Amino acid sequence: MISFANAKINIGLSITEKRSDGYHNIETIFYPVKMYDVLEFGDSDSYSFEALGIDIPQDGVNLCTKAYQILQNDYTIRPISIKLLKNIPIGAGLGGGSSDAAFVLKALNELNNLGLTEEQLQQYASKLGADCSFFISNKPVFAEGIGTEFSSVDLDLSTYYIVVIKPEIHISTAEAYSNITPRIPKVDMRRAIQLPIQEWKYYITNDFELGIFEKYPLIQELKNKLYEKGALYASMSGSGSSVYGIFEEEIYLDDLAHLGKVYYPVDL
Numbered sequence: 001m002i003s004f005a006n007a008k009i010n011i012g013l014s015i016t017e018k019r020s021d022g023y024h025n026i027e028t029i030f031y032p033v034k035m036y037d038v039l040e041f042g043d044s045d046s047y048s049f050e051a052l053g054i055d056i057p058q059d060g061v062n063l064c065t066k067a068y069q070i071l072q073n074d075y076t077i078r079p080i081s082i083k084l085l086k087n088i089p090i091g092a093g094l095g096g097g098s099s100d101a102a103f104v105l106k107a108l109n110e111l112n113n114l115g116l117t118e119e120q121l122q123q124y125a126s127k128l129g130a131d132c133s134f135f136i137s138n139k140p141v142f143a144e145g146i147g148t149e150f151s152s153v154d155l156d157l158s159t160y161y162i163v164v165i166k167p168e169i170h171i172s173t174a175e176a177y178s179n180i181t182p183r184i185p186k187v188d189m190r191r192a193i194q195l196p197i198q199e200w201k202y203y204i205t206n207d208f209e210l211g212i213f214e215k216y217p218l219i220q221e222l223k224n225k226l227y228e229k230g231a232l233y234a235s236m237s238g239s240g241s242s243v244y245g246i247f248e249e250e251i252y253l254d255d256l257a258h259l260g261k262v263y264y265p266v267d268l
Contacts (some may be wrong), residue, residue, distance in 0.1 A: 001111060005103040007035040007094040007246050007265075008134060009237045010161070011193065012156075012204040014185040015177075023130075023146045024067060024182065029153060030095075030134045030141050033162055033244075034265035037088050037100055039064075041107050044081040053085040063101035063128055071108050072125055078112060089261065091170035093238025095135070101128045102135035131162055144192050153254040155193055160232070161247040166221050167260035169241040170214065176239030179211025185256075208239050219243060222259055229253060 011029040016106055018024050071077055082104065088096030107118045116124075116162050118136055125133035130147035140151040142179050154251050192203040213220035219236060222243040226234035231245030242260075 001042040001107060003039045003041070003103045003107050005039055005088075005096070005099040005135070006138065007033050007034050007088045007096055007099060007164075008131070008236075009055065009164070009259070010093065010167040010206065011200075011233075011235070012189045013208060013238065014189070015180050015182045015207045016184055017182050019146075024159045024177065024180070025084065025145055026147055027142070027144050027185060028147065028238075029133065029189060029193060030143050031157065032135075032138050032140070032157065033094075033164070034093065034261055034267055035088050035164065037096055038085040039100060039103055039107065039109040040083040040085075041111065042081045042083075044079045046079050048081045049084070051084045051086060054090070063097050063132070066103045067101040067104040067124075068108065070127060071105065071114070075112065075114055077108060080108075089166045089242065091172070092166050092242035093236065093240050094164070094242055095131050095172075095238070098125075098129045098132040101125065101203075102132050106136065130164050151167070152192075153190060153193065156248060160197070161250050162244055163226070163231075163247065163251065163253055164237075164242055164263040164265065165226070165243045165253070165256060165260040166242040166263065167216075167218050168221060169216050169219065171216075171240045173239055176208050176212065179214075180207060183207075200233040204233075204235075206236050206238075209236050210239050212236065218259065222256070225259070226253075226255055228255075240245055 008030050016025045033159045088094050105121050121136045122133040125136055140153050140155040142153050165257040187203045223234045225247035234245040236243050
């Protein structure tokens with residue numbers, strides 16, 4: 001069995017409050033994009049996980065193995081081998097690791113005939129990572145709390161073109177939050193996304209950008225370049241370091257490849 005685990009982008013991101021448990025409450029919109037990791041599941045005498053072409057923690061540390069273990073704790077799960085071919089860059093704010101784990105949960109549910117509902121799978125996924133449960137339903141949502149409380153939003157970007165650029169910069173979650181002062185947003189993001197996309201830049205912001213841009217001006221340069229190239233809206237995704245642009249017409253930005261790797265999300 002082969003699964004294609006897609007990425008996401010954040011459209012806006014507000015850090016509203018620091019919680020007593022050390023986490024932060026946020027408001028954001030998760031939107032799925034057509035960039036994919038490939039997961040191959042095979043029969044095996046014992047569980048194994050292999051990441052191809054990239055260095056990912058092994059021996060129970062990686063999220064794919066944690067997803068296997070979390071279901072194994074409650075159900076009889078047959079041994080399986082998992083091979084992961086990474087395409088979604090790590091440390092990019094695109095949710096690649098969370099997506100991989102979510103798709104492992106969905107595959108195990110199917111392969112073992114567990115009959116878990118979408119809601120049950122989301123409950124397991126939420127234990128693995130803040131944005132992991134989003135990839136179970138994989139539909140645009142307004143996320144709040146620590147990123148696990150969802151409400152549906154009416155948002156369809158299928159007639160637009162999204163370009164993602166990932167510079168050679170890795171930003172940890174701890175680093176991203178180190179320069180953040182929580183605040184209540186002035187604009188309701190759910191109402192703002194109903195505006196024409198070219199107006200989003202006046203109302204929809206990512207709170208991480210200010211501190212990240214100051215430390216890594218290249219990321220701000222990428223965002224500016226996307227606007228110069230005609231993007232209707234451009235933003236850093238999540239805590240970075242990737243930046244995306246939404247365009248009205250198909251565009252190729254290979255001339256920006258010296259600033260980072262350029263991705264053109266498409267259907268497989």
